[in-house]
Structures are given as C-alpha cells and as structure tokens.
Amino acid sequence: MTHVRSSVVVCLLAVLVSGCASGEPTKGSADPPPTSPTTVTPGSPVDLPLDAYSGTGQVEVLLRAQELLLRDCMQAKGFRYEITNAPMTRATGKNLVRRPYGLTDRAQAAEFGYHDPRAIAARSRPTPTAGPPSDAYMMALHGYTVDKPGTTAGGCMKQAIDRLSSDLDETTATLVGRLTEEARSRTADDPRVDDAVTAWSRCMAGRGFRYGSPTDAESAAWPEKPDAKEKATAVADVECKEETDLAGIWSTVEAAYQHRAIEQNAEALQHVRALLARRAARAADIVAEDTET
Amino acid sequence: MRHGGTRRALSALALALTATLGVGVSSAAAEAYGDYLTATKIRTGPSTNYTAVGVGYPGHGVVIDYAYSMAQNINGNRQWNHHTNLTTSKVGFSSDYYMDYEGWFWLYL
Numbered sequence: 001m002t003h004v005r006s007s008v009v010v011c012l013l014a015v016l017v018s019g020c021a022s023g024e025p026t027k028g029s030a031d032p033p034p035t036s037p038t039t040v041t042p043g044s045p046v047d048l049p050l051d052a053y054s055g056t057g058q059v060e061v062l063l064r065a066q067e068l069l070l071r072d073c074m075q076a077k078g079f080r081y082e083i084t085n086a087p088m089t090r091a092t093g094k095n096l097v098r099r100p101y102g103l104t105d106r107a108q109a110a111e112f113g114y115h116d117p118r119a120i121a122a123r124s125r126p127t128p129t130a131g132p133p134s135d136a137y138m139m140a141l142h143g144y145t146v147d148k149p150g151t152t153a154g155g156c157m158k159q160a161i162d163r164l165s166s167d168l169d170e171t172t173a174t175l176v177g178r179l180t181e182e183a184r185s186r187t188a189d190d191p192r193v194d195d196a197v198t199a200w201s202r203c204m205a206g207r208g209f210r211y212g213s214p215t216d217a218e219s220a221a222w223p224e225k226p227d228a229k230e231k232a233t234a235v236a237d238v239e240c241k242e243e244t245d246l247a248g249i250w251s252t253v254e255a256a257y258q259h260r261a262i263e264q265n266a267e268a269l270q271h272v273r274a275l276l277a278r279r280a281a282r283a284a285d286i287v288a289e290d291t292e293t
Numbered sequence: 294m295r296h297g298g299t300r301r302a303l304s305a306l307a308l309a310l311t312a313t314l315g316v317g318v319s320s321a322a323a324e325a326y327g328d329y330l331t332a333t334k335i336r337t338g339p340s341t342n343y344t345a346v347g348v349g350y351p352g353h354g355v356v357i358d359y360a361y362s363m364a365q366n367i368n369g370n371r372q373w374n375h376h377t378n379l380t381t382s383k384v385g386f387s388s389d390y391y392m393d394y395e396g397w398f399w400l401y402l
Contacts, residue, residue, distance in 0.1 A: 115369030177350030
C-alpha cells in the first residue's frame with residue numbers, strides 16, 4: 001500500500017451523539033471506531049480532538065497570573081519573588097509532546113539517538129540573583145521546606161492556585177487527561193495499529209534491527225551518551241515509521257477513539273471547557289490589572 | 294546556565310546569606326514555569342520506585358522549585374523536578390523528560 005505524504009490533516013468524524021457524565025469517563029462500545037485516512041508530517045506536531053479541551057492553549061496566561069499572585073503574596077510577607085518576562089513555555093513545545101509512537105524527527109534521531117536533546121544541550125536560564133531558598137522563604141512560598149517537602153501546595157502557592165482554580169476539582173481537572181489516556185490505550189490494542197507496528201518491525205528487521213515495537217527500541221539499554229549504534233537505530237526507526245506511515249495510522253486511529261470519547265462525554269467536556277475558559281478569563285484579568293498599575 | 298552543587302554546600306551558603314541578610318528580609322529564589330508534555334505521574338521521590346500522589350496532564354501548568362540532577366535515567370535524562378501542579382495542587386517529583394518549562398531553579402546533585 002502506498003501512503004501519500006502531505007501536510008498534517010486529521011479528518012474529523014462528524015457523528016454527534018450527546019453524552020452525559022459526571023466527571024468519570026463514559027465507556028461505550030468496544031468495537032474499533034471507523035476512521036478517515038490521515039497523514040503526519042515527520043517531526044511536526046499532531047493535533048488530536050481532545051487537545052481542544054485540555055487547556056493547553058491557556059497555560060501561558062495561567063502561568064503569568066500565577067507568577068504575579070505569588071509575587072504579591074510574598075511581598076506582603078516581606079520576601080522578594082523574581083518575575084521573569086520570558087515566555088513560560090517554548091513556542092515549539094508542541095513538538096516535544098511525547099507521542100506514543102516515539103521519534104519522528106530524523107535530524108534529532110541522527111544527532112541524539114533516543115536521548116532527550118534537552119538533557120544533552122544546556123538550557124539557557126536567567127542568572128540567579130540570590131542564593132538557594134531559605135527554609136523561611138520556602139515555608140512562606142510553598143508551605144514546606146526542601147528537607148521536608150509535602151505532597152500538596154501550601155503557603156502563597158496554595159492561595160494563588162485557589163484564586164485561579166478553586167472551582168476545578170481534581171476529578172473534573174483530570175477528565176480530559178484520563179479520556180486521552182484511555183483512547184491511547186485502546187489505540188495501542190487496535191488491530192490496525194498492531195498491523196502497522198508489525199510492518200514497522202519487519203522494516204526494521206530488513207535493516208538489521210530487531211525490535212517488536214518503537215517502545216522496545218526507545219527503551220533499550222542505551223549508554224549514558226548516544227553512540228553510533230543508538231543513532232543508527234533511531235534513524236532507522238524514523239525512516240521505517242515514514243515507510244509504513246505508522247505515525248499517520250496511529251494518529252488516525254487515536255483521533256477516532258478520541259472522537260468517540262468526546263461524543264460519549266459531551267456534556268462533561270463542555271463543563272470542563274467552560275471552567276477552563278472561566279479560569280483563563282480570571283488569569284487574563286489579573287495580568288491586565290498588573291499591566292495597568 | 295544551569296547551577297548545581299552539593300546540598301551541604303548550598304545549605305551552608307543559605308545559612309551565611311540568612312545571617313547576612315537577616316531573617317525574612319527580602320531574600321528571593323527563582324522558579325521555573327511550564328507544563329507537562331504528556332500524562333505524568335507526580336511522585337514522592339525522584340524515581341519510579343516512589344509512590345505516585347497524582348497525575349499531571351498537559352494544560353495543568355507547573356511551577357518547578359528545585360530538582361535533582363543525578364536521579365533515575367529516563368531516555369537519557371537523569372533530572373527529576375520537584376514541582377507544584379497548578380491545577381490539582383499536588384506536589385512532588387516528575388521526570389524532566391516529561392516537562393517543558395522556562396526559568397531557573399536550584400539543582401542539587
């Protein structure tokens with residue numbers, strides 16, 4: 001079968017079925033959902049249906065507002081809190097999203113193998129102007145110290161989170177993530193994906209690399225720093241994914257399962273979306289207020 | 294530029310600074326802001342051997358306050374970040390491999 005490569009397009013299923021859920025995912029038919037073909041441009045981000053409900057588009061304003069609230073709270077307690085004006089998440093952050101089929105960037109594979117490029121290349125960070133945090137500082141900011149960290153936020157951090165996200169209980173806040181993971185799990189077990197992984201494995205074997213799946217290759221016992229063998233394997237991995245369109249097939253099937261999840265949890269997802277929009281509006285107001293003063 | 298050092302050396306420095314500056318007088322520390330790159334467990338320590346107290350998802354937002362640089366290796370990345378999930382308020386460690394952020398925080402060995 002020939003797979004046509006073109007720019008990223010995910011064809012959306014148009015079936016609309018109203019669903020009703022109180023925060024726990026609604027489970028529907030176990031039959032694999034029908035799909036429309038899609039292709040993935042190697043190394044490019046892939047948009048999936050549930051991304052629209054995840055709040056990732058609002059993270060930047062949320063982080064900015066959080067930072068301002070922390071500054072104000074810490075100042076009120078007699079501490080300085082440094083503000084950064086740099087973007088909170090990199091513009092190319094989407095390219096870093098950890099997709100379940102692994103590497104698709106040939107240039108990254110050739111240079112870093114399966115290693116995280118960020119762990120090898122130094123990150124640029126602002127120069128600190130003070131020493132490590134004192135216990136008093138940590139208690140005011142977080143409600144814990146480095147020696148005795150807690151498992152929930154306290155101090156100014158908790159106050160800021162409550163101001164922005166108090167109407168987002170944990171079940172609601174994690175619904176989209178849980179639906180995403182469930183769709184991913186079903187995708188991994190889908191016979192269409194299984195066939196694509198088998199084709200990938202056959203392609204790898206033809207090049208002299210014996211792995212049952214991209215996960216097996218990525219999680220092999222590679223050395224501390226990528227060597228020639230790791231890089232060659234990673235490059236073959238990416239090329240075989242292109243040859244078999246594994247990423248395209250995987251994304252297509254995953255999108256179909258996500259569409260089904262959206263249909264079956266429509267009401268709950270609209271509720272999540274409304275709460276996230278309200279939070280983003282609150283955050284935007286805080287940022288705007290600070291800009292005006 | 295990433296900064297690091299032993300905990301003992303950093304603690305001694307912190308004590309010296311506190312003595313110089315006085316208790317509660319405008320000391321400051323930096324933190325990094327960002328998000329998760331995929332569903333990521335938040336653990337009580339810097340490896341998968343520690344208990345998970347929650348899961349972070351893309352869109353939740355994080356603030357990282359410190360990290361350990363020589364913890365469990367995840368795809369060539371040995372850094373584990375201690376952070377707060379800004380949506381669920383959970384606090385703990387997650388692998389740096391699964392997080393994206395900008396900013397600076399203290400890095401312990």
